[in-house]
Amino acid sequence: MIIKFVAYYLTYSSAILTDALESIINVVATGFAFYSIYLASLPKDLNHPYGHGKIEFFSAGLEGVLIVLASIFIIFHSIQNFLHPVPINDLGFGLVIIVSGVIVNWVLGYFLKREGEKSHSPTLTADGYHLILDAQSGIILIAAVGLVLFTHWLWLDGAASIAFSIFMLWNGIKIIRKSIGGLMDEVDNQILENIVSILKANQNKSWIDVHNLRIQQYGADLHIDCHLTLPNYWSLQEVHEEVHHFEEVIKAESPSNVEIFIHADPCLPDCCSYCKVENCPIRTVPQTRQIEWNKINLSLNQKHFIEKD
Secondary structure: OHHHHHHHHHHOOHHHHHHHHHHHHHHHHHHHHHHHHHHHOOOOOOOOOOOOOOHHHHHHHHHHHHHHHHHHHHHHHHHHHHHOOOOOOOHHHHHHHHHHHHHHHHHHHHHHHHHHHHHOOHHHHHHHHHHHHHHHHHHHHHHHHHHHHHHOOOHHHHHHHHHHHHHHHHHHHHHHHHHHHHHOOOOOHHHHHHHHHHHHHOOOOOOOEEEEEEEEEEOOEEEEEEEEEEOOOOOHHHHHHHHHHHHHHHHHHOOOOEEEEEEEEEOOHHHHHOOOOOOOOOOOOOOOOOOOOOHHHHHOOOOOOOOOO
C-alpha cells in the first residue's frame, strides 16, 4: 500500500491512486479478518453454544462494504480526473509498481482462496477473492497506463479508473450478498449437495426415510439436523446405535467440523412401499418402489410417502 502511494505521488496517475486507495481496504479488511478468524477458532461457551463462527460472515460482509464505499469514492475522483486530466510523470516506474502488485496479490489471493475453500472459511475465501479481484483490476490498470505511456492520451487514465471502480463495486456487492446469505442461514447448495451425496453413497437399508435435512454454517463449522425414520420395533439401544452410526458416516466424509442433531422417527405402515428392511416382522405390503434421495426430498419436512402440496 505504501509503495503504491509513493508511485502515485511520483506519477499523479488517477489509475495508480485508485489501486492505492483499494489497498487501504486490503489492509483494514485483512486486519479485521485476522481478528475474526481468531474469534471463530475459540471454543463454544455458555454465551455462544454454537461457537463463534458467524463472525466470519460479518467479516466478509464488512470487506464487501469497504469495497463498495471505496468504489463510490474512486468513481467521483476518477470523473474529476477524466473531465480535467492532469499531467502524469514517470509512468514507466508506475507500471513496474502495478505489475509487481498484480503478481503478489494474485499469488497470495489464490493461496487464501484455496485455503478458505478447503477449510470452508468465509473470511479466508472473501479475503482471497478480494486479492484476486485486486490483481485482475491491476491488469486493467497495466493496460491503461501502458496506453497512456505510448499514446499520451491522458483521458484514458481517468477512464480506466472509472471502469476499475465499477468492476470493484459489482464484486463488492456480490461479497455483501453472500455474507448476508450466510448470516441468514441461506442454503449453500454446494454443501447441501455434498451432504446428500454422502448419505446416498452410504445409504443403509434401515434408514427408511430421511427428511427435514437442514444445514447451518458457522464459519468453517457445520451444524446439521434432520429426521431419520427407523423401524418402530427397534429398542432404544438399537435406535441410539444407528443414530450414532448415521452421525459418524457424515462426520467421516465431511471436510468440515460437523455437529449433528438427529430426531428419530418410528416407521409408519405407509413407509412399507419403499422400505428396504429385509425380514421385517410388521411389513404390511411388499416394497414396490424406490425413492431416489436428492436435495429436494431430503430437505422437505415430510416423509417421502406424503405428496408435496
